[in-house]
Amino acid sequence: MRKVRVYHVDAFTKEQFGGNPAGVVLGADSLSMNEMQKVANELNLSETAFLYKTENAEADFRVRYFTPTNEINFCGHATIGLSWLLASNLGWTKKKDRIVLDTNIGLVPVKWHKDGELVTAVEMTQVAPKVNDFNIERSKIAEILGVHENDIDKRYPIKIANTGNWHLLIPIIDQKAIDAAKPNFEKLARLNQIHNVDTTHLFTFTPEEQEYDLYTRDFLPALGVNEDPVTGAANGALSGYLVLENILDPTIKHTLKIAQGHTMGRPGMLYVTVEPGKTHPIIKVAGSAVVTIEGTLNLQPSSSKENLALSESFHISR
The missing domain is CATH 3.10.310.10 (Diaminopimelate Epimerase; Chain A, domain 1)
Structure with missing residues (x-):
């Protein structure tokens, strides 16, 4: 049984159950595109972001986004949600003051805004309008x-x-x-x-x-x-x-x-x-978020051995 960490993150809000809930799946290397689509459908949120290793030397992670029925090239609130999760819950502010995401539309830089050690907002720079x-x-x-x-x-x-x-x-x-x-x-x-x-x-x-x-x-x-x-x-x-x-x-x-x-x-x-x-014009979109749900998704063993899960790289305990 494969165990994948999943989260619900309410984006563009400081209040739990406000804003826009996004699904975030970490260590998605072991998931096929078909499995990502099924997971997004199971979470049944407007969009779910899947984070995994990138082969792009200029980026920190690869991200793909799915609605319950389709893959889409980019999702703003899910980007805010996953970036907030990395910063506030998984300690990435201690490593870097920003990360770069490799998406279907190109590289999307994200930086943290902090008050001391407290993350107050995350800000993404979108591609050319x-x-x-x-x-x-x-x-x-x-x-x-x-x-x-x-x-x-x-x-x-x-x-x-x-x-x-x-x-x-x-x-x-x-x-x-x-x-x-x-x-x-x-x-x-x-x-x-x-x-x-x-x-x-x-x-x-x-x-x-x-x-x-x-x-x-x-x-x-x-x-x-x-x-x-x-x-x-x-x-x-x-x-x-x-x-x-x-x-x-x-x-x-x-x-x-x-x-x-x-x-x-x-x-x-x-x-x-x-x-x-x-x-x-340079477009920067910022907001806060709240992590509302975290859990483990149990998946059947994959028939593909192309990739290994990334759980340890995110310092996730099982």
Whole structure:
């Protein structure tokens, strides 16, 4: 029997049972892709990250991400969750002040923020943001999302944006209208599949007196999850869009607080920094996390002997 350590980590929150729960599996070298998919389905969270050895000399670990039904190229909240676990529970802050993750989209650096020895946040630098046009009638997307056509904010363009995955960005007039959205998930899944989009991300700027700058919701029925509470990849792509579309001044640094998850009873907060770069804006997404569950997954012996488990390298006791 193979024993694999698994965790649930609530990301983008300081409160247990808030934010977005991610699965984290350490020492995943012994798992085949098929087994990773089955484990992700068994954990039944929106995304699960699998951490194992990398052959890339510039990285510390290799990571793959799975929803219950699909592998995806990148997941922000699972990256925050696994990095928080390494820093706060497994002692990696005593070894390094940052790590580099080898993902399907390339290298993703992650650094710890600390107050003395206490980890206060982890911050990932996402890959270069991209934005493309997306042509759809407002009446059609409004009908699919279950909002009024007048709820779509005409000041900002509907686009798809990417810092690892493609997200359809829909500007909405206010938080109330976002909360009232009731998507037709079957139609939305079909739309996203046709256009090779992972999620549909609703966003709005909030009044100055609000404690956060933007408010969002994220839907991903094409990946087997109707709604995700707090999304690092989608909000990173949104931040890149805001600068690339000159909604925010691309020549200066921006710090954004983005709230999400309220309608699901799992409110969370992301802290995004957008810095001007030589070739593209630099998107850094930070947040806290809470480890809520840890345990052992018992798997049948593998028929493959290509890899050995990494448990000892993570200093995990069995």
